[in-house]
Amino acid sequence: MKASVIYLDGKGMIATKAYIQYLSPGEIEGKGMFETMRIVKGNYFCLDEHLARMKRGLALLKFRMPFTRSKLKAQISAVMQSNKIDDARVRFSAWKEDGVLHNAVVCYPSTKYSTSKLKKGFSAMVSQVVRNKTRLSHVKSIQYGLFKEALLEARAKGFDEAILLDKEKNVVEGAFTNIFYVKNRVLYTPSIDCGCLNGITRNVVIECARKAGIKCMTIKEGIINFIKADEVFLTNSAIGVMPLTKINNDVINGGRAGEMTLFLRELYNELQFEGSMIKK
Numbered sequence: 474m475k476a477s478v479i480y481l482d483g484k485g486m487i488a489t490k491a492y493i494q495y496l497s498p499g500e501i502e503g504k505g506m507f508e509t510m511r512i513v514k515g516n517y518f519c520l521d522e523h524l525a526r527m528k529r530g531l532a533l534l535k536f537r538m539p540f541t542r543s544k545l546k547a548q549i550s551a552v553m554q555s556n557k558i559d560d561a562r563v564r565f566s567a568w569k570e571d572g573v574l575h576n577a578v579v580c581y582p583s584t585k586y587s588t589s590k591l592k593k594g595f596s597a598m599v600s601q602v603v604r605n606k607t608r609l610s611h612v613k614s615i616q617y618g619l620f621k622e623a624l625l626e627a628r629a630k631g632f633d634e635a636i637l638l639d640k641e642k643n644v645v646e647g648a649f650t651n652i653f654y655v656k657n658r659v660l661y662t663p664s665i666d667c668g669c670l671n672g673i674t675r676n677v678v679i680e681c682a683r684k685a686g687i688k689c690m691t692i693k694e695g696i697i698n699f700i701k702a703d704e705v706f707l708t709n710s711a712i713g714v715m716p717l718t719k720i721n722n723d724v725i726n727g728g729r730a731g732e733m734t735l736f737l738r739e740l741y742n743e744l745q746f747e748g749s750m751i752k753k
Contacts, residue, residue, distance in 0.1 A: 478555035480548040480578040483539075485555070488579075496566065496577050499617035505568020505575075506530035507613050510673075510710050511583065511745065512553065512561040517546065518710070518745050522673045530612030531567060539567050539576040552580040562711050568615050584711060592730050594716025595633035595707060597647065599696055600626065604637035604645040606668025613670065624648035634707060636696065636720065643667055643693050650709045651675040652717070654702035655733045661698075664691035674708040674741070681740040687733070696720065704731025706738075713745065714738035 479488045479496075494500060498507050508523040520542070528538045545565060553561050560583045567576045600623040609616075623635035627648070635648040646652060646669040653662045653675075660682050663669045682689045692698075699705055705717040705725050714737055716730035730738075 477580070478552055479580070480552060480576075482575055482577075483544075483548075485548075485551060493579055496579060497564075498566070498613075498615045499621040501566070501568050501570070501615050503568045503570035503615075504534055505536070505566060505615045506534075507564055507566040507568075507615055509562060509564045509613075512549065512563055513583075513746055514559065517549070519673050519677065520546070522676075523710075526612055526671065526673065527565075527567065530609065530614065533608060533612065534569075536567065536569055536574055539574060540565065545578070548578045549580065552578055556580055558582050566615060586712075592716075593728060594718040594730055594734075596631075596719035597634040597636050597707075597717055597721075598627040598630055598632040599721055600635040600637050600648070602626075602635070602637055603640055604668060605639050606666075610668040611665055611671040620648040632719075634717070636699075638696065639668060642695050644696055644699060645669045647707055650707035650712070650715070652699070653678070653706050653708065654699045655704040655731060656698070656702050658687070658733070660687055660689040660733065661692050661694070661702075662689070664693055666691075667693050672708060674710050674713065677744065678708055678714060678737055678741060681737055681744070685736075685740065687737075700725070704734050706731075706734040714741050 476487050476489050478485055506527050508527050510523045511518045531538055549563050558580055562581045562583050565578045602619050602623040623637055627635035634650060637645050639645050644663055645667050651672040653660060665671050679689050700720050700723045707715045707717050716734050718725050718728045
């Protein structure tokens, strides 16, 4: 797709691939927030949660919220229709540059993974990039440089994702994901107090687990507990629940998705595709 319809500052326009790249987190200059969400068969999954998180983030910067729910939905719908996309990954952003508050809505076709990839899952490298807690850790800031640095290095070495630790060597999160592990049928994930993103998919998965009677604990632990886990998986709005079966050179669960990972993925997909938690 060489050019696409996007919305910039409330107006539709044709944008080149290069310009869309310029609008991505880690590229835009200034300060601001962004959200990435899935649209599945016309259903806006967890739209209210994404809007609420952006509003919290912009409030920390003392910026006004440029999107109303109805206007954002109208812009997303127009972008999807113009680009002939019905299953989408949508990014909406708000940032201030040279004293002017801008906003954008960009839409991509959802990434489709092969059956073998979904069974085998992702691999991840433990990054040397340090992720320490800041006042913006729990929201999605466009100041994305350290995540981009970690991910580019991991991808250059053949990994799908990078795992970031804090200065005390505790696991915080992936470059673009939250991370979980399973040990003895108990689910563990880094606490928000560690400085990880307060991920919307993370929270949905925790809720699914608890409703299914699975004990879930938030922790502050080093990478060795993840490497020695029975199962590990990653979450975000674009990939949903993705097995993580290799960390550095260590293979987890024989290099295949674990039972609880697959169970929670199924529960999550039912919510996402059937709409029982979807805000329309």
